[in-house]
Amino acid sequence: MNSQSSHVDVVVVGAGFAGLTVARTLTKAGVSVVVLEADDRVGGRTMPGRVAEQVVDLGGQWVGPDQLHLLALAEELGVRTIPQYLEGEHILDIAGRQARHTEDQDLPLQPADLAEFDKVTAELDALTAKTDVAAPWNIEGAGALDGQTFETWLRGATESAAARSVYRQFVKTLFCVEPGQVSVLTFLQYAAGSHGVIHMMSSRGGSQDSIFEGGVWQLAGKMAQELGDAVVINAPVRSIAQTSDEVTVTSDAGVWTANLAVVTAAPPMAARISYTPALSALRDGLTQRMPMGSVIKLHVAYATPFWRAQGLSGQIISDRTVTGPWFDRSFPGVETGCLVGFFVAGPAQAWADRSPEDRRARALEDLTTYLGPEANAPIDYVERVWPAAPWQRGGYTTAAGPGVLTAFGPALRGPAGRVHWAGTETADVTPGYINGAIQSGKRAAADCIEHLKP
Numbered sequence: 001m002n003s004q005s006s007h008v009d010v011v012v013v014g015a016g017f018a019g020l021t022v023a024r025t026l027t028k029a030g031v032s033v034v035v036l037e038a039d040d041r042v043g044g045r046t047m048p049g050r051v052a053e054q055v056v057d058l059g060g061q062w063v064g065p066d067q068l069h070l071l072a073l074a075e076e077l078g079v080r081t082i083p084q085y086l087e088g089e090h091i092l093d094i095a096g097r098q099a100r101h102t103e104d105q106d107l108p109l110q111p112a113d114l115a116e117f118d119k120v121t122a123e124l125d126a127l128t129a130k131t132d133v134a135a136p137w138n139i140e141g142a143g144a145l146d147g148q149t150f151e152t153w154l155r156g157a158t159e160s161a162a163a164r165s166v167y168r169q170f171v172k173t174l175f176c177v178e179p180g181q182v183s184v185l186t187f188l189q190y191a192a193g194s195h196g197v198i199h200m201m202s203s204r205g206g207s208q209d210s211i212f213e214g215g216v217w218q219l220a221g222k223m224a225q226e227l228g229d230a231v232v233i234n235a236p237v238r239s240i241a242q243t244s245d246e247v248t249v250t251s252d253a254g255v256w257t258a259n260l261a262v263v264t265a266a267p268p269m270a271a272r273i274s275y276t277p278a279l280s281a282l283r284d285g286l287t288q289r290m291p292m293g294s295v296i297k298l299h300v301a302y303a304t305p306f307w308r309a310q311g312l313s314g315q316i317i318s319d320r321t322v323t324g325p326w327f328d329r330s331f332p333g334v335e336t337g338c339l340v341g342f343f344v345a346g347p348a349q350a351w352a353d354r355s356p357e358d359r360r361a362r363a364l365e366d367l368t369t370y371l372g373p374e375a376n377a378p379i380d381y382v383e384r385v386w387p388a389a390p391w392q393r394g395g396y397t398t399a400a401g402p403g404v405l406t407a408f409g410p411a412l413r414g415p416a417g418r419v420h421w422a423g424t425e426t427a428d429v430t431p432g433y434i435n436g437a438i439q440s441g442k443r444a445a446a447d448c449i450e451h452l453k454p
């Protein structure tokens with residue numbers, strides 16, 4: 001182990017988008033920093049992978065037109081966006097009925113089911129409009145909204161099996177937990193952060209509008225490159241001790257003293273660090289109650305995007321399969337086709353400890369159901385099992401269950417003396433997204449600058 005020891009103004013824990021943004025913002029303001037990253041790479045919940053000799057995002061991938069922090073960063077660092085491929089028909093297989101629709105059409109539900117779906121959406125949108133992303137616990141009726149799971153709420157909101165099933169798929173896909181594991185208030189907070197329910201779930205014009213040429217992970221690499229020696233990888237932080245004068249941060253790569261520390265690991269990962277003096281009961285209680293979602297991300301490459309010739313977009317949403325949703329992730333300018341899909345929520349929990357061969361076989365079986373036998377002849381496959389990743393242990397974000405936000409939410413952002421918090425979970429725009437991680441990093445850096453003033 002290469003052990004170092006030094007003094008800086010601010011120690012940043014974690015080199016994901018939040019931590020790198022904190023460090024970059026502080027460095028530009030003349031504040032000295034070190035970024036200690038537990039993993040052997042930067043990027044956190046974003047990272048590259050290779051499938052059929054093309055580079056893909058194994059973690060975060062999409063960006064929406066409203067995600068201005070991420071779009072500005074990409075522009076500054078010279079990485080272009082490309083629209084998500086949405087030509088042709090999507091497949092929706094819900095409540096025993098399979099149908100197709102284009103991106104611009106309504107969901108292909110029976111008229112009565114569609115009316116119920118629209119009614120549920122309108123109710124959620126009305127609540128979302130009243131929700132403050134930064135303090136959702138202030139909404140009128142917060143106790144009741146936070147006191148029930150999304151599943152309980154949904155059962156009361158409609159009797160349409162199809163409308164319920166579409167919403168269950170949405171919630172699983174958005175939070176990577178079952179609808180019975182996340183509170184209504186948590187759902188509203190995320191929807192409010194993403195300009196409403198439909199925007200959050202949509203591709204064109206919504207949160208899944210575009211991807212980045214070469215992958216979003218590159219932006220983390222570029223930020224780290226700028227920071228140079230200030231980023232130390234293979235440096236898991238084990239403890240943070242503070243006195244009235246300074247913090248001492250002990251990692252496997254050495255010990256740093258600083259005026260302040262900013263912890264950007266997701267709340268359940270931040271809880272694995274030992275703090276002296278102990279954190280407040282409220283903050284510790286929060287981190288005990290904000291589990292990571294469960295997600296396994298898959299890429300399946302084919303000689304050609306054969307589904308396009310069938311008039312299909314590659315988008316599949318189904319309540320009959322183990323895997324899904326699926327989207328087209330083919331590469332501009334090459335012949336190869338690629339589908340990106342997921343095990344989310346219950347299926348990710350159930351399949352995370354199985355073999356890659358089992359997961360691949362399951363994914364191909366599901367794809368063959370909708371795309372025919374050609375789907376069973378891929379040329380390559382790559383996956384990332386996020387619940388097994390030692391320093392992230394899941395994704396895309398945390399999912400607070402009933403009662404957590406109202407009782408413990410105020411401890412999300414408030415500093416613990418010289419220890420500040422950042423990370424997408426603490427964002428007040430688009431929490432859960434890369435854009436939120438960047439915003440939280442800017443906010444934490446501004447807080448540190450304020451704190452450092454004599």
Ligand SMILES: Cc1cc2nc3c(=O)[nH]c(=O)nc-3n(C[C@H](O)[C@H](O)[C@H](O)COP(=O)(O)OP(=O)(O)OC[C@H]3O[C@@H](n4cnc5c(N)ncnc54)[C@H](O)[C@@H]3O)c2cc1C
Nearest residue numbers: 014016017018038044045060061062237391395423424434
């Ligand atoms: C499969 C998947 C798909 C996703 N899709 C999208 C998408 O399409 N669009 C989108 O916007 N978002 C998406 N997300 C979410 C997005 O990736 C995250 O919101 C964002 O990357 C979080 O950044 P962060 O800096 O807050 O946290 P992280 O990226 O988790 O960074 C925290 C860092 O802290 C490190 N760390 C943990 N413990 C310690 C310790 N003790 N000492 C030192 N370092 C430590 C971790 O290794 C990590 O690098 C997805 C995530 C996943 C997993």
